[in-house]
Amino acid sequence: MVLEFYTKLKEVLLQEERLILLVVIANEGSSPGRMGFKMLVTKSQMFGTIGGGIMEHKLVEYAQTLLDKPAFEPFVKKQIHDKSAFKDQSGMICSGQQTIAFYDCDLAFLPVIEKIVTQNNDFIFYTDKNIEINEVKNAACYFKESIGLVQKLYIVGGGHVGLALSEVLSKLDFEIHILDHRDNLNTMNANRFAHFRETVDFEQIENHIPDGDSVYVVIMSFGYRTDDIILRRLVNKNFKYIGMLGSKEKIATLFKNMIADSFDENQLSKVYAPIGVAIKSETAYEIAISVATQLISVKNRN
Incomplete structure (x- = not known):
């Protein structure tokens, strides 16, 4: 930060x-x-x-x-x-x-x-x-x-789950960045937990998230189309963690299409998807806790 x-x-x-x-x-x-x-x-x-x-x-x-x-x-x-x-x-x-x-x-x-x-x-x-x-x-x-090494979390998607995840992780040692492509999004404006909030073009998302062993990326955008754009532009970068929110069916389809377009299957295997730990989460806060648990596990892994 x-x-x-x-x-x-x-x-x-x-x-x-x-x-x-x-x-x-x-x-x-x-x-x-x-x-x-x-x-x-x-x-x-x-x-x-x-x-x-x-x-x-x-x-x-x-x-x-x-x-x-x-x-x-x-x-x-x-x-x-x-x-x-x-x-x-x-x-x-x-x-x-x-x-x-x-x-x-x-x-x-x-x-x-x-x-x-x-x-x-x-x-x-x-x-x-x-x-x-x-x-x-x-x-x-x-x-x-x-001025030390900090764990930087980039949440790509400023909706309700992004807001909930920002709140949960604000209690922990993460520098929180929230990114969305929609102007004047109410959940972005209400996000007082993130250190940085920015409206960006998802077609250039790779320019807004640096590589690094202390960088964590969570993709939870508005839908399939934007998730596809974001993942294609980020999957080959070097992160400590990259994960994507979505159903198993959606993710399977997205990965299948990317492989057909010559994306590396081994690189895709590094993506945590569906994101989070399996606790049958349904609400925004339950999903946020599920994702936060996974992030903590990765952060503390030796």
């Missing part, structure tokens, strides 16, 4: 020369935004999330107004998810609270980003003065973030 986020931040900063970086530096209770969640905001672009909902919408608009003003020093805003709170109400009612740090980033921030994305640094320190690498100098530290 860290390296990918800062790679994107570098790209956007080079384009727009100034942006606002929002970082969740603390959270308590049932807060939708957890420590380490990040979001970049410009007048025309957003990336990442600080928890979604009306709170995120409100703070994005606020961050955009800051871009019309002179440069500012870092500051924090507390958001309490309780409408009975005397102040700092977020507009959400899920209880808990979170604190977000605001950083004004211009081109002078590029050397720090470069260190994050190109060097094997251990930690990023978010302070009341700036963002520093590996040590804090003359500043109070808000939050210390490790």
